Amino acid sequence: xxxxxxxxxxxxxxxxxxxxxxxxxxxxxxxxxxxxxxxxxxxxxxxxxxxxxxxxxxxxxxxxxxxxxxxxxxxxxxxxxxxxxxxxxxxxxxxxxxxxxxxxxxxxxxxxxxxxxxxxxxxxxxxxxxxxxxxxxxxxxxxxxxxxxxxxxxxxxxxxxxxxxxxxxxxxxxxxxxxxxxxxxxxxxxxxxxxxxxxxxxxxxxxxxxxxxxxxxxxxxxxxxxxxxxxxxxxxxxxxxxxxxxxxxxxxxxxxxxxxxxxxxxxxxxxxxxxxxxxxxxxxxxxxxxxxxxxxxxxxxxxxxxxxxxxxxxxxxxxxxxxxxxxxxxxxxxxxxxxxxxxxxxxxxxxxxxxxxxxxxxxxxxxxxxxxxxxxxxxxxxxxxxxxxxxxxxxxxxxxxxxxxxxxxxxxxxxxxxxxxxxxxxxxxxxxxxxxxxxxxxxxxxxxxxxxxxxxxxxxxxxxxxxxxxxxxxxxxxxxxxxxxxxxxxxxxxxxxxxxxxxxxxxxxxxxxxxxxxxxxxxxxxxxxxxxxxxxxxxxxxxxxxxxxxxxxxxxxxxxxxxxxxxxxxxxxxxxxxxxxxxxxxxxxxxxxxxxxxxxxxxxxxxxxxxxxxxxxxxxxxxxxxxxxxxxxxxxx
Amino acid sequence: xxxxxxxxxxxxxxxxxxxxxxxxxxxxxxxxxxxxxxxxxxxxxxxxxxxxxxxxxxxxxxxxxxxxxxxxxxxxxxxxxxxxxxxxxxxxxxxxxxxxxxxxxxxxxxxxxxxxxxxxxxxxxxxxxxxxxxxxxxxxxxxxxxxxxxxxxxxxxxxxx
Numbered sequence: 001x002x003x004x005x006x007x008x009x010x011x012x013x014x015x016x017x018x019x020x021x022x023x024x025x026x027x028x029x030x031x032x033x034x035x036x037x038x039x040x041x042x043x044x045x046x047x048x049x050x051x052x053x054x055x056x057x058x059x060x061x062x063x064x065x066x067x068x069x070x071x072x073x074x075x076x077x078x079x080x081x082x083x084x085x086x087x088x089x090x091x092x093x094x095x096x097x098x099x100x101x102x103x104x105x106x107x108x109x110x111x112x113x114x115x116x117x118x119x120x121x122x123x124x125x126x127x128x129x130x131x132x133x134x135x136x137x138x139x140x141x142x143x144x145x146x147x148x149x150x151x152x153x154x155x156x157x158x159x160x161x162x163x164x165x166x167x168x169x170x171x172x173x174x175x176x177x178x179x180x181x182x183x184x185x186x187x188x189x190x191x192x193x194x195x196x197x198x199x200x201x202x203x204x205x206x207x208x209x210x211x212x213x214x215x216x217x218x219x220x221x222x223x224x225x226x227x228x229x230x231x232x233x234x235x236x237x238x239x240x241x242x243x244x245x246x247x248x249x250x251x252x253x254x255x256x257x258x259x260x261x262x263x264x265x266x267x268x269x270x271x272x273x274x275x276x277x278x279x280x281x282x283x284x285x286x287x288x289x290x291x292x293x294x295x296x297x298x299x300x301x302x303x304x305x306x307x308x309x310x311x312x313x314x315x316x317x318x319x320x321x322x323x324x325x326x327x328x329x330x331x332x333x334x335x336x337x338x339x340x341x342x343x344x345x346x347x348x349x350x351x352x353x354x355x356x357x358x359x360x361x362x363x364x365x366x367x368x369x370x371x372x373x374x375x376x377x378x379x380x381x382x383x384x385x386x387x388x389x390x391x392x393x394x395x396x397x398x399x400x401x402x403x404x405x406x407x408x409x410x411x412x413x414x415x416x417x418x419x420x421x422x423x424x425x426x427x428x429x430x431x432x433x434x435x436x437x438x439x440x441x442x443x444x445x446x447x448x449x450x451x452x453x454x455x456x457x458x459x460x461x462x463x464x465x466x467x468x469x470x471x472x473x474x475x476x477x478x479x480x481x482x483x484x485x486x487x488x489x490x491x492x493x494x495x496x497x498x499x500x501x502x503x504x505x506x507x508x509x510x511x512x513x514x515x516x517x518x519x520x521x522x523x524x525x526x527x528x529x530x531x532x533x534x535x536x537x538x539x540x541x542x543x544x545x546x547x548x549x550x551x552x553x554x555x556x557x558x559x560x561x562x563x564x565x566x567x568x569x570x571x572x573x574x575x576x577x578x579x580x581x582x583x584x585x586x587x588x589x590x591x592x593x594x595x596x597x598x599x600x601x602x603x604x605x606x607x608x609x610x611x612x613x614x615x616x617x618x619x620x621x622x623x624x625x626x627x628x629x630x631x632x633x634x635x636x637x
Numbered sequence: 638x639x640x641x642x643x644x645x646x647x648x649x650x651x652x653x654x655x656x657x658x659x660x661x662x663x664x665x666x667x668x669x670x671x672x673x674x675x676x677x678x679x680x681x682x683x684x685x686x687x688x689x690x691x692x693x694x695x696x697x698x699x700x701x702x703x704x705x706x707x708x709x710x711x712x713x714x715x716x717x718x719x720x721x722x723x724x725x726x727x728x729x730x731x732x733x734x735x736x737x738x739x740x741x742x743x744x745x746x747x748x749x750x751x752x753x754x755x756x757x758x759x760x761x762x763x764x765x766x767x768x769x770x771x772x773x774x775x776x777x778x779x780x781x782x783x784x785x786x787x788x789x790x791x792x793x794x795x796x797x798x
Contacts, residue, residue, distance in 0.1 A: 035759050038770035072759030220715035223756030258662070258699055259755060299658055299697035302753065316657035318696040377717035377758035384759060419716065455716045469719050473753070479696075582777055584732070606732070607725045608776040 006286030007164045009277065010155055017156035026061045026103050027081040028052075029144065030090075033068025033230055034223070034262055035384075036075035040092075041065070044076055047095045052103075061103055064153075067143035067231015070385035071131055074114060079126055079144060086126040087112040117381060117403045134401050136363065137387045138371050139347045143231035148266045151273035154234040160279060162350035166242050167287045175246040176202060179349070181357035183369035188214055188305075188342035189421065189450040190526070191368070191439040197339060201247040201329035204337040209249040211240055212333065212340040214310060215256040215263070218302040219422030220473065222453030224373040225343035227385050229256065229263040232347070233270035237293065239346030241284060242353060244291045247339050252293040255310055258300055267295055302423075302477035306525050307340045309479065320481045321525035342451065344373055364390035368438035372449070378456040379406050379413065388437070394418055395433040398456055405458050409614050413458040416557075417542070421450025423470045423477075424530030426537030427463060446537040448530065462559035463542040464549050468496035470534035474527060485528030488519040492535065500560040504550035513539060561605050568598045579609035643678040652683060661694050670701040706741040706748040708786055711765040715754030718761035726762050727751065729779040746790060747783070 021027070030036070030045050045065050052058045069077045074088035080102055087098065087109065094112055101107045113122040114129050123129050126144070137143075146153035154160070166175055180195030201209065213236060217225040229236060240252050256264050271293055274280045280292045301319045303309045309319040311333045332338025348370060352360045361369050368390040374397065377383050381403035388397060398404070398418060405413050417427040426447030428435070435441050439449050457466065475489035492515050495508050516532030523529045539546060548554045555563040568579075568588070575593040587603040590596030598609075646663055650656045660683070664675050671694060680687045694700045712727045727738070730749055734742050741748045757763055760772025764779075766786060771778070 034755075034757050038757055038760060038772060072757070075759070217756070218753065220719075220754035221717040221758055222754070223758060226756045259752065297659070297662060298699075299662065300699035301697050313658065314655060316654040316693070318693050375758060377761070378720050383717075422716070453716070455720065457720055461720050466720070469716070477753075584780075604732070606729055606776055607722065608729075611775055612777065 003168050003287055005164065005167045006278070007160075007168075010160055010164065013152050013155045013277075014158075017152050021062065021156075023082060025082075028061065028063045028098070028103070029066045029079045029081060030064070031067075031069045031075060031077040031079075031144070032065040032148070033072065033075075033143075033227055034260075035068065035072030036077055037262065039075045041076040044078070044090060044092065044095065047092050048099070051095050051099045055099055055104065057099075057104065064147045065149075066146060067148045068140075068227040068385065069126075069144045070137075070140060070227070070387075071129075071382065072385070073381070073383040084125045084127060086114055086124070086129065088114050131382045131384065131386075131401055131403070134392075134396060135387050136371050136389050138351050138363075139228060139235070139344060139373060140231070140385060140387045142235070143227065146232060148231055148233055149269050151234060151270065151277060154232070155277075158354070159234055159350075160238055162353035163238050163241055163279070164285065166245060166353055167285055167289065172202060172246045172248065175242060175353070178357045179246070179352060182352045182360040183357075183364075183367075184345065184348055184352060184360065185368060185439060186342060187344035187348070187372065187451065189424070189448060191449060194341060194345055197329055197341070198243065198247050200327070201249075201337050201339045204330050206337050208251075208336045209247055210333045210336055210338040211244045211247065211249045211252040212307075212310065212314075212338060213240055213252070213254040213343055213346050214305065214307065214340050215254055215260075215343045216298045216305040216310060217257055217260075217343075217451065218305045218477075219424075219451055219453045221377050221419075221455045222375045222422055222451055224375050224385060224452045226257075226260045226263050228343050228347050228373075229254075229260070230266050233263075233267045234274065235347045235350055236267075236343055237270055237274055237279075239349035240293060241279065241291055242349050243339060243341065243346065245284075245289055247337075249339070250290050250292075252291065253296050253314060253333075254293060255296045255298060255304070255314065258297045264295060264297060271295065301479070302473075303479045303525070303527050306527060308525070310340065311338065318479070320479055321527070323524060344452070365436060365438045367440055368449075372437070372452060374452045374454040376402050376454050376456070378419075379458040379461070380404070380456040381406050390438045391436045393434050393436055394428065397437070397454065398433065402456065405456065408460070413460060415456070416459050416461055417457045417463065417466075417538075419447075419455040419457065419466070419534070420453065421448035421530075421533070422453045423474050424448060424526065424533055425450045425453070426533045427457070427466065427541065428537070429541040432541075446540055447533065460557050460559070462500075462555050462557040463538045463545045464496065464500055464555075465557075465559045467535045467538045468493065468500055471496055471531070474531040478527065478531075482522075482524040482528065484519045484522040485524070485531060488515050488523075489528075489531055491515055492519070492532070496535070499546065499549045500555075501562040502549070502553040502560070504553075506550070508550055509539065509543075509546055564605065565600055566598055566603055566605060566609065568596050570595055578612050582608040582612050584608065640678070643675070643682075647679075647682050654683070654685070657683060657685065657690065657693060658697070661690075661700055665700060670704050672702075672704075703741070704745075706745050707790065708746060708767055709748045709750060711750045711752045711755075712738075713753075713755045713757075713761065713763045713765070714751045715756075715758060715761070717754075717758035718763055721761045723762040723774075725776060726764065726774050726779060729776050730764075730783075733780055733783055746787065 048063050076090050078087040078090045176198050184194045185191040215225050282290050298304050304313045304319040306321045309321045313319045328338045363370050371387050371389050373387045386401050419427045442449050471493050475493045478485045480486045516536050519532050558564045573595050579588050585602045587599045738749050738751045762774045764771045764774050
């Protein structure tokens with residue numbers, strides 16, 4: 001089938017941009033994602049412009065703010081093209097050296113390069129850094145190359161070509177068949193096959209249909225969607241237009257969290273530019289297909305990420321979920337058939353259409369195709385966003401890409417657990433690290449894929465405290481509609497609070513399990529059904545820690561405040577008085593060069609002394625946090 | 638505030654039920670919080686009862702009903718920040734400011750808030766003063782930051798006088 005469309009102007013823009021950018025012209029790209037932004041990337045761009053002008057080479061070099069590079073730990077990131085030289089933690093004082101050395105003299109500034117954690121060698125190119133080497137960046141790939149506020153950058157890299165292909169050569173049925181064949185499953189967490197969802201929405205008869213992009217990324221510790229929207233908003237918009245064409249929708253919404261101001265800004269700019277280029281509006285690219293998108297900002301409710309609550313929120317009501325069926329594909333927004341997909345799902349669509357379902361379905365495992373973005377955070381060396389093919393093991397992600405566990409105060413720490421799936425997911429222990437990551441294996445292990453948060457915890461993390469943290473979160477965010485979730489989570493939090501305060505009873509663990517099962521099976525929506533997961537998985541894999549808290553009033557990780565105390569180690573204290581100066585309550589006393597005394601009755605356990613005590617490198621840390629539960633002999637062992 | 642101020646804010650909206658949340662957001666953006674008066678005007682404009690508006694607005698954590706202090710301190714309580722000790726940072730703020738999250742100091746200078754996740758996990762534990770991000774927070778920095786903002790504010794108000 002060949003439809004008449006008007007896409008000549010896209011070709012012209014591409015040719016024009018490519019011509020202006022000769023392959024050898026140096027380009028300084030500065031990462032503009034929230035991570036780098038907050039570390040001063042914006043100022044850096046201005047300083048670069050100023051410096052280039054000062055050295056009189058502004059004509060022969062491009063400067064661009066790009067989307068998130070993913071390696072947030074090392075920000076602000078500056079990459080020099082075409083060579084791909086990667087400079088980390090760039091400061092204002094480095095700008096002049098970079099311009100005069102790298103741009104003018106073509107030399108590499110060694111001290112600004114990334115240093116490999118294992119080999120201690122400096123690495124020049126972005127793609128050679130171990131963090132990036134094992135990734136397969138399909139969705140995130142262009143983030144570091146394009147300026148998200150300029151549609152021309154996206155078009156120059158074949159942007160909107162998938163849309164052109166769809167409108168010109170494909171029927172809606174063919175589009176759905178292609179997505180079905182690719183095996184793409186929803187990236188929001190549940191993993192429902194995207195093609196099937198679209199098909200169901202297409203087959204529902206209605207005069208109006210909607211598509212929604214769910215960017216209400218509420219999982220604490222996850223920021224994949226934010227990065228995609230901030231760094232490459234057009235890929236999401238292109239995906240949504242294709243989806244709307246396939247199901248026959250005329251209007252779309254992007255529902256963004258209000259905590260992501262930069263993402264909102266970039267999406268709004270992108271939508272405006274897309275309209276100006278005829279990609280949205282009454283006749284998309286002259287094809288006669290009418291479609292437009294508007295942004296809706298969430299108002300800070302975790303439950304809004306659930307699809308039926310999200311729609312309630314757009315309709316101007318409280319974010320209450322409702323029972324399904326009917327599914328949104330039949331009865332959705334304002335009662336009309338609606339397709340809701342996650343940001344990452346939409347961003348995958350143009351790639352599938354462009355390169356074909358065959359190509360896509362070769363990536364990943366039998367039941368989970370393609371790549372998945374994870375936000376690798378917590379006690380890990382390389383914090384950031386990683387995009388990996390499904391089926392990769394947790395160990396590869398944490399050790400090969402993530403660089404292993406972060407040391408604290410120069411002491412190596414041991415891995416304890418990895419939490420996937422946010423408040424709905426679970427904590428997996430070390431012996432599960434060789435599990436391949438896909439929807440089904442993670443579910444079998446008691447966790448979920450979720451939207452892609454991956455929080456790494458070391459031996460200093462208390463698993464009971466983590467379970468309490470998540471339960472407390474879901475309890476506060478429970479919308480209150482159904483009683484198992486509303487009342488049950490409160491009961492669970494109370495029990496967990498008791499345990500972490502050293503007031504746990506013998507039967508508490510059984511009570512927790514009992515409550516967890518009830519909430520799981522009787523709650524209305526996904527929030528309640530999955531809320532007990534963090535407790536259930538920690539009970540499954542770290543039961544002994546619960547028992548220690550309950551029976552011996554002992555917190556092995558020394559986290560639970562009621563169960564720990566601070567002591568000065570006499571052999572190690574040099575009498576440097578640093579702890580005396582930071583102690584807010586005057587609990588530590590002692591003259592200079594003499595052993596300090598810590599009065600436990602005044603100590604409020606604020607950790608200030610512990611943090612500051614690393615003055616004497618030879619003696620090590622003289623302040624120790626230890627658990628009250630066990631005898632002093634056992635502690636020193 | 639006058640009727641006209643509100644009419645300016647409401648202009649451009651079609652007076653539909655779905656406009657409620659965007660309108661509340663606009664009101665909060667303009668005045669810093671949602672006052673009783675604002676709800677009254679909004680109720681007349683949208684023809685929805687005040688009770689209903691308050692019921693919906695109070696459901697969402699974004700909306701505030703008391704005037705916030707000059708500077709809003711947000712302590713991120715996301716998971717990544719939690720495992721890096723954000724609870725201790727929050728406790729330190731509570732101790733220095735003598736307020737709980739959601740409250741404002743008596744001198745109307747600081748409002749303390751917690752936020753679920755700012756998505757800048759690499760910088761955790763993270764604290765935001767208005768729009769200034771302070772990453773990799775340490776206990777000791779809490780006092781420093783409070784003092785810094787306090788003295789900056791004093792200098793500003795001196796300049797005004």
